Amino acid sequence: MPALTTTSDGFLLHGEPFRIISGAIHYFRVHPDQWADRLRKARLMGLNTVETYLPWNLHEPEPGTLVLDGLLDLPRFLRLARAEGLRVLLRPGPYICAEWDDGGLPAWLISDPDIRLRTSDPRFTDAFDRYLDQLLPPLLPYLAANGGPVIAVQVENEYGAYGDDTAYLKHVEQALRSRGVDELLFTCDQANAGHLTAGSLPGTLSTATFGSRVDEHLAALRAHQPEGPLMCAEFWIGWFDHWGGPHHRRSAETAAADLDRLLSAGASVNIYMFHGGTNFGFTNGANHHHTYVPTITSYDYDAPLTESGDPGPKYHAFREVIARHAPVPDEPVPAPGPKLPPTTVDLDHRAPLLPYLRTLDGGTRTQDPVTMNELGVHTGHVLYRTTVPTAGDGLLHFGGGVGDRAQVFVDGASVGVLERERRDETLPVRVPHSGAVLEVLVENQGGVNYGPRIGAPKGLLGPVTFQGAALDGWECRPVPLGDLGAVPFGPSGAATDSVPAFHRGTFEVDVPADTFLSLPGWTKGQAWVNGFHLGRYWNRGPQRTLYVPGPVLRPGANELVLLELHATTGTRAQLTDTPDLGPEGQ
Template identity: 80%
Template structure:
């Protein structure tokens, strides 16, 4: 019998009345050495449970492999939650959305055109089952039946917004049960339209997702499920940002008032997000409704706990609301964490990017990043132009997602999927000029029918209508920064080509800080080999969060991959974030 059971209007935990007061906290968006701190702050706000997705694409990067270390050490996270006295809601997908690269579905799966994703297509369910065969055995000891913290497990994720294949949901339920998951199962769907109707699975608890109109949303949930606990599986209290858009937020008093309405109605809740964290590395997703728009590096979400783990206005407001409905620990609210004093870092050494490409794949036309087996990162393409002169360079099929064009090493222009650009006017300096195209994967679509859209160059290339043939295609995963020996002293402060830039700075006592890059254009940053994520002067995000555990006493390394150019050799460490101007 599961530890968590349902009654006609609520939950029982080990036979005693229980209300789930949960907050979303994604272990894979937080430095592992900060998990214990974030979990403690969840308990001190009055939460008794935390919720997390499980990103399939990182846990099984290649078929048949399972990664459970570092940022992905889920067993360690579960042990820490139990040590803090918190229960856990697990959401293994297989699809998670979460504004996460590909919605958590592996690229080696989504790029297979023969598989119908998120359906009862045996080609999909067989792969899901093989993943569960890998994932679940290490997690079973952490289920409540074995004395662990996990009291409930989600079946799929907001499936009603995607499809209505009940046989698929039933297959997932059987797959979890047959592999030892005896805890309460639940689904999670938006309360608008037919989402609940399409996503509800008989015999499985239905929960709703919404951020306002509490009474109406709970009424719709009750219509879909006449008996059982009312629970908001995602109570949206903020939002995420896209490059080039505003920074989203929500008034703390407004969100707290809706939380109060929710709890006053007797419902359980999972606050999305309690602590958003960061899309470290290249893990951000993208939306593609009318056009492609990638998500920024920060996943601060205007959550109660900021990206750097400090209690914000919602933390205090929510704690007061929760205290009206449930006991809150009689302990002081945690103070903000220490920050490094502001400092300037000089980047004194440089390594051009394009010469680092090796092991090309030669073909008449460019090969896509997916053809090259590249989950994330960059693809470089090289060929030669037959004659000098002006003309139109056309990329049939477009680019995925952002292409920089060079002629004999000189920048010739940029094309973006976001702007639906496919043609670039160019001036070819000579016959035989080297044409190079560097394409950045800006994040895989995480929601809707465009999951699995290809990356890199997506078709043949023509110059004034004549095909350009004979391409070398290079995969540039750039998972690690180049070796120190690759860097040479920078002759001048300015740089107008894609290049790695390296510098060092001294730290006495490691603490959180924020990387600010005025004068830089677009790229990525690493501190001591820890991949902070992407930066872009397009905004809204203007600083990158640097977790204190990524630093060390003494000398620290900063490496920037700048894709365009910089007029300064300096970067700055600040003691406050800048996520951009708020949406009006």
């Protein structure tokens, strides 16, 4: 029997009245050594529950594998939540949205262009079933029925915004039930009649998502579901940012007032986000409505707990609101955590990218360029290389465009950039001689995480022509970024040419603490500290610093590596004690 059950207007936990006051923390966006700190701060704000998605694409990076360690050690996260006295809501998908690469669907699965995602297509449901066969056995001990913290599990995610295949939702429900998930199941949809109807499942609790107009949205949920608990499963108290857009902020006062309205109505709530964290590495998603726009590295979300885990204005305001409706621990609000003293890092070693890649074995040779998906490359960059048989001025045309951003070089010299965001397909170039080498460095800037374009291919998307003639005989090479120790660094010297290059420097730390990487004068690329992939930087903004978790630092010498894709006006970076996520906007 599930530990959490429903009445005509609320929940019972082990037979006693219980209101869910929850906040979202995605374990995979937080350094594992900081999980306990974030969970303690959740309890101290007055939360009795935390919620998290599960990213299928990271837990099963290749078919038949299961990763449950490091950032993905969900059993450890659940043990820490239980030790803190917190309940847990699990949202295993298969689709999670979450501003996450491809909405959490594995690239190896969606590379099949004919698969019908999030439907009863057996190619999709069979893959999810096999994933659950691996995933659920190590998680079952953490269900509330077995003494664990997990009190409810979500079926799919905002499905009403995508489809209306009720048989598919029933399959997901039965896939969970048949593998031992006896806890309460729920669906979650935007609070309008169409989405709630398409995304609901008879016999499963319906919940809603919204960030304002509380009375109106609760009324829509009640009209859809005349009996049962009212719950906002995603109470949006901030928002995410795209590269080139503003930094979104929402006032603590308005968010707290809406939280008070929710709780005064007797509803349960999951605050999205309580602590946003970071899109480390290549994990950020993207949106594509009118055009493609990738999400930034920070997932701060203007949440109560900042990206670096410090209580912000919403933390204090929400704690006061929660105290009017439920017990709040009689303990002081945590102080901001220590920060590293401001530090300058000299990146005095360098390795140009293209010459390095030309020395490597293992490229794939094809007559025509193929997509990253066809190469089995899920993230990062691919270098495409061929020769141009004709000299002169002309148009270089990329059939179908690029996914997502391409830097074009002729005989090693940069000749331009094409972006999916601008729908670029053509570049005027001068080819100096017959047989000139054409290289195209393509970056996957993140898979679309919402809507019908999930799984859109990356890389070169069609034939490439020059002066109308097709170019063939391609070498396609992934850029290896897993082992930076193989990069042949040498002293930077006075080199200032504007070519893609790795840069490396070291800095000393007395006592490790959180810090923020500032890169004035740098253009676009990736950053690593001691081999930990912090994520993307881009002077397009709005984000101007990258969060460096204290646990990735060590006493003594530390290493910073950048892959700068364009140019830099200097060879220094700054570690600061203050984040800069850019100018505000709405």
